[in-house]
Amino acid sequence: MTSTDTRTPTASAPATGPGTGTSFWSATRLVAEREIRSFLRMKSWWIGFATLVVGLFATALLPSLFGDGGDDGDDGRPGVAVVGIDPPPGLEAAADDIRILEVDDPAGAGHLLADGEVRAIVTPDDTDGSDPDGSDPGVHVLAASEPPLVILDALGSLPPVEIIESPDDAGEGERALVTIVFGLLFLMFGMGGIAIAQSTVTEKQTRIVEILVSTVPVRALLAGKIAGHSLLTIGQVLALAVLAPVALRLGGHTDLLSVLAPAVGWFVPFMLLGFVLLAAMWAVAGSVVSRQEDLGSSTSLVMLFVMLPYFAVVFFGDNAGVLAVLSYVPFSAPVGMPVRLFTGDAQVWEALVSLGVLVAALVVIVLLASRVYSGALLQTRGRIGLAQAWGRADDRPSGDRA
Template identity: 60%
Template sequence: MAGTSFYSATRLIAEREIKSLLHTKGFWIGLGVIVVGIFAAAILPSVFGGDPDKVAAVGPEMSRVLAGTDLEVREVADVAAAEELVRSEEVDAAVVPDTTGDSPSGVRVVALDDPPTDIVAQLTVSPPVDLLDDATVGQGERQVVIMVFALLFLMFGVGGTAIAQSTVTEKQTRIVEILVSTIPVRALLAGKIAGHALLTLGQVLVLAVAAPIALSIGGQTELLSVMAPALGWFVPFLCLGFVLLAAMWAVTGSLVSRQEDLGSTMGLVMMLVMGPYFAVIFFSDNATVMTVLSYVPFSAAIAMPVRLFAGEAQVWEPLASLGLLAASVVLIVMLASRVYSGSLLQTGGKVRLTKAWAHAD
């Protein structure tokens, strides 16, 4: 491969990484677990159901309206008390007397931000529904989207450890010395990133096919139509976010010469993978924190699509966030390339970052 151009060398390494990973059982087992998880999440709720919905009823008359239903009824004295229970989310909805004359049944249903279709369906006559805090997207739908995006980012981010393991294996077996004698070191890094990024995109396409089938079997096709616009933004954010992390995973592998030493260098990258997952889960209801997270490169892949899904982001915001993420990718890849080239051929123990930086070509 002497005289191989940077592009050709990158392509060859990418093909090598893809073929190598496709021949491992772990790759297929991991993808299978994700697909099975999607089907389980879509189908099991409709099979096993859940706890009965909690409803506040104003006075004995409203309690009698709910007699014979599968609802957990909590009787209160007045409408104000019922609305307070709804706002505090102690109950899912409240059944109150209709004072407007619009309801043929003489009752109205009060909910927080999402029409309680399961509760309304159990009433003899469908009453009007009043929302105390009308939202573009229901809270339940929002939580589902957050969990899906966060888990996918977490799984693909952690999957980048394969890049670090591959790099350590090449150093430990001294194959890397043969490789760098025929191709540029930076082409080796670029090929690894490109190969694993293409594999990640391929897995996303598999999930894009599996998800509609799973949701259709589980009777949740409406959720897919709601999620579709956010998914359109999530894919480019996920791909750029993976490239960002992939460059850092490659560096963690280049700093050590044995697989058993890899744990000493991967702490920071693992934190950058796990941090966004927990941050979005814990602060999903905090608009200010979610806005900040949507512009932080390591969490933007989750936070910005979620804000778009909920209708909380302006039209220009995803473009600005994606541009900032792309610029961060370029910067991190450049820095990682220098450290990678300065540490790849050094063996005998963990290489300090300052030493790797000083020995870069």
């Protein structure tokens, strides 16, 4: 999430430009470096990134530290449901550490396991022939997604263990959590792109833009701003992607990590391409106004494109049909498709098609934004309409004065 830069930019522009043989790509690189250095010197940028990291670890750790304990009960002890037999001696000996629930109805025990009230169900194992006289029948253990090691250790033996749910299946709670987390990340990074608009309008208001375009092509100025902020976002997203497994392991969510990792791997490229698309729109929103006071009116549409997909994915996350459609819409695909991959509702080929649609939309939006930006950047007298900006853009090299 890029931070808002409201400071007046310095007049230190690259000393070379189209007139002195600077190529488009060289100028783009210089502008991108200028944007990156400017934000890396800002305390607010680092505070914003630190807040994201703290939020990530808090989301992973707080439920296990201060929650109701899930299947560990209010006292923090893991629960086990015993059906059809007396509690085995090993469990009774560990009663201080394990919460034992004697249940008569196997269906009731199944509900306790499904609701997370217990970690396992212990039932008699009629196939165990270790004690033919039946005085000490063997037991059979049922678990939801992974062997309950603490309970197996208390039993003092290795009874048959049956996993009744695949560890790769995401529950409703996990699905909702992943949807909200992905959505919030895209929302925060997408809204952070407003710094591009504010930087652009500040340069227009202080007339520094006239110095910049005398040495740097206008389209290179746009490309450099997008590239600089996109690189900052790449760094933040990759850092969060690396730290997420660490946070999940510390929070004891190793089962969630195994199914979340592939979705995170897809979320990163979707998120970055989505940010570039929005960055081009933020730049145009800043170029069509000449004062910070007018920025709200030009950025409202971009905010709509950022917020509506987020709310749509969150509200319709449990509707497979609607989510399937949203996973192909360029503005909502960065959240919708990774969520579908997480839940197993989408195949790899679907993700590739969605990624292709997003890339095609990105190319079109950037090309349109480039022309509007070129026609509006040097208009410093009030707000200019999109159609008027489009008409003012000509076919001359974009570094030339209009």
